[in-house]
């Protein structure tokens with residue numbers, strides 16, 4: 410008899426990878442950095458006369474730091490549209506639908522870098538023959554998240570998809586762990602949660618009473634002060650050994 414009845418998986422850097430070399434870049438000093446900032450500036454500048462590129466970059470960087478801190482403290486998701494609305498208010502720039510257009514430009518660039526590693530779709534199909542499969546993602550734009558899943562065919566491989574933008578909370582908040590478990594009628598200890606981020610995936614699972622698998626492809630040390638994972642794996646494909654032994 411299987412130890413678990415469901416496997417919950419994180420999306421980014423767990424089920425899919427980012428090929429950051431495909432991102433647009435910005436040149437700062439003599440170095441190129443992957444970033445959508447210049448794409449966004451081109452969209453905003455017609456609506457903000459006098460705004461220069463450096464000022465725009467500073468405003469965006471400072472807002473992102475503020476939002477990161479807010480999210481770290483209260484685990485409430487802030488949607489991408491809301492982020493850009495706040496940016497535009499701060500810049501005194503506005504036009505109908507502009508925040509949503511910024512989200513679209515940013516997300517198209519971001520999701521264009523997503524790669525489904527070889528072997529993952531077959532692994533998910535094999536897991537789903539034995540377990541409920543749920544995708545649980547901290548992602549601040551559900552409409553682009555869901556269209557990414559349709560485009561890659563991943564939407565058909567899960568029984569449910571849970572996105573923080575729709576829940577209003579972020580991992581490690583228990584609602585992203587216990588909510589989908591109770592929707593399946595499962596106790597927490599019937600779920601294995603698999604993800605790459607100790608502070609969200611592993612911690613949230615532990616706080617919710619779930620076992621966890623930490624995907625650690627580079628063999629990094631596990632951060633001190635956090636509850637350790639039940640399993641540590643270098644590749645998602647190792648779930649075959651843990652979960653699909655005959």
Ligand SMILES: [Mg+2]
Pocket residue numbers: 419420421422423604605606
């Ligand atoms: Mg991740």
